[in-house]
Amino acid sequence: MNTNQNLCPIIWKIQELSHLCELITDGSHFSPVPQADGEIIANVKDMTEWGINYNSCTRISTAEFDFLCRQNCSPKHNDVLLSKDGTIGRVVVYRDHRKIVLLSSIAILRTNGKIDPDYLYTILRSDIFNRQLYQLQSGSALKRLVLKDINKLKIPCPTLPEQRKIARILSTVNSVIEKTEASIAKYKAIKQGMMLDLFTRGLDANGRLRPRHEDAPHLYKQTELGLVPKEWEVARIGDFANVKGGKRLPAGQDFADVMTPFPYLRVTDMVDGTIDQRDLKYVPENIEPLIRAYKISKNDVYVTIAGTLGLFGTVPDNLDNAQLTENAAKITDFNSKDYNRDYIKYQCNSEVIQSGSSLFQVG
Template identity: 35%
Template sequence: MKNNRLSDLDIQVIDGDRGVNYPKEKDFSEKGFCLFLNAKNVTNNGFKFDICQFISKERDLILGTGKLNRLDIVLTTRGTVGNIAFYDEKIPFEHIRINSGMVLLRNQDNNIDHKYLHHFLKSSFLKEQIERISFGSAQPQLTVKTINSIGISYPQQKETQRKIARILSTADAVIEKTEAAIAKYRAIKQGMLHDLFTRGIDVSTACPSERRGKLRPTYEDAPELYKESKLGWIPKEWEVERLDNYFGLLRSGLSRLLSEQDIGLPVLISGNIQENKIDFSCLRYWYENDPQGADTSAYVLQNGDILLCFINSIDQIGKVAIYEGYFRPCIYTTNLFRIKASEIVKPKFLYYLLSSNIVQNEIKAIVKPAVNQASFTTKDFCKIPVPIISDKEQNKISNNVEQIDTKIQTEQTYLHKLQQIKAGLMADLLSGKKNVETVETQNFASLPSPPLS
């Protein structure tokens, strides 16, 4: 393997045009000639185009540097530092520019394969170098000078580089297929939640046997089964009440400057809620005996407690997860509500209700934006109208959603396995520890994916 600094290779590090012509807010539109990248477009997994902003052809023409050519690589330099995206032929936009928190890398070195360079920059080798560069900085950022000092390892033979890139691209394709399956199941789940919390499941002994235990027909197909309410047309058996009818306890967490060192109790923060699950991989901690005299035992979570974020950036507000235990007691921080289910509701059902668009849309409506973060009040939250449903129907609804949750979890477990395999493969190939010819005989794509249904 050869080792060179980026500055020793014919790879340009190109900054964007930050001069007087840099676009202002009024210059952006939802559609236009040139995509102007924002921080959310360049993620840990490459490009993402959910939220896009564009500039006109006229604005594009008066800007200088910072416009992408095919095979350029984008690197984020501020905020979330080190995200990488590759502008290959799959990207559907012909005209793209970087914003002021990014640079683009243009490989003109005949000894470096474009796709190999992309995989190397996505690897832990780059992340470790960025962490060393950023160590001790309150607000990590990368300059063109520091980026040029980054070390690149590569096989001398370009064909070997191409083989490594092919293997890792195959791994990426399997991972992307699994991620697509997870996205499909999540979309199915949202549709299911909408149907279940507007139509419900008919559990009445009076209904025809072929319909019992299944979704009620829609209002259009069977209007006699429904009545008008604050939520629109709902099943006749349901009532509409305030959300706090389902609460046995609603309490925010402990407000402290938490430690990254294990000094006592793990503390769950909003960042630990990921995809409606609790992620314990990156915890904060606080003293079991609080120096300020608070009774930390009052904040210890119990199985079935629901955590919901009510103070954070607008896109984080409303995140929800159910606590199902950890190997040691955990408490929670001040921007989370802890919710215990009342006697008239099952915790799982309440968790699914809080995850549904019925409640999530109401949360969006009561959020009050502020300079640094948004929030909503306990009073407004408790007043959200929700359907009151019998125990029997609650159980049926929860069981239906749990089935799709199990499928999502199966795919996520498989995805995690694939990511671990790829990480090990990448480390071995990019360091030269593993012979590329040996790895090429191992067909990564042949790993069986859990069947879709």
């Protein structure tokens, strides 16, 4: 079967959401007066990947809360919640039996048994939903979804057992993603701790961390950066390298419509000390001679100087001599072999330098 949304198996039915829900409504269209204590009313900001963050919710009086409950502004267990104003497309399956109410920026979708709530959750987080959102824009920025359009959303529906299997598979994948993200966050925290130790204590002749200053004060000296090992020097970047800026495209010129031999590195491409190459832009071949003096070498270190400030990194070999944005600068022309570019990158991203100093430790 070929629908406006996608290809799907011929035995699947395509149904409007209104035929799959016993209730499609939204929360309160007035904002109750916030209270220091009281009952919970949730907004889009309170929707997370794992449900409603009660700690960030507003509190309202019991009288207004009871009134909104009578107006069907309160979700029930297994209702699907969809953000529809401002931020569109956040989705939560309400698993709690706790009584809360919602503001009108959140739609309540109460299924009628023909669709599994977890399956509906996956559909509303998929390209099937995003394509329909795109069609609703009709050439203008879509700032909100109205209930009339939500009712007309097209949903591909296999049998209930197949829906549940699909939802279970995707739930397993989501669980792996959550665990992976938690591991990444853990190791990032470990890395930050290691960086602080390595850039304040350094390594001894045996490759081990020096004892802390509290345990061996004779191994350290006081500098403008604070305590550092006695053998280290403190220098400014300008003492051992040059700092040069990048360049924007000439006025009135756009990026190339196709890939050229001349990649252009923007601040948005500068991630985690390297370059995210998934959405690179390219300089047109006829424009490149006009700005070729502002390239960055694989031996340089970049630093962002506009937009997101103070990100340091290096470019991979395949982007050697890429064009550098005017919103970044490069640390280049190192005048001594005593300075390692990767060491500079990591130290400049450490708390020691990110705290605001332009000084640099050299071990």
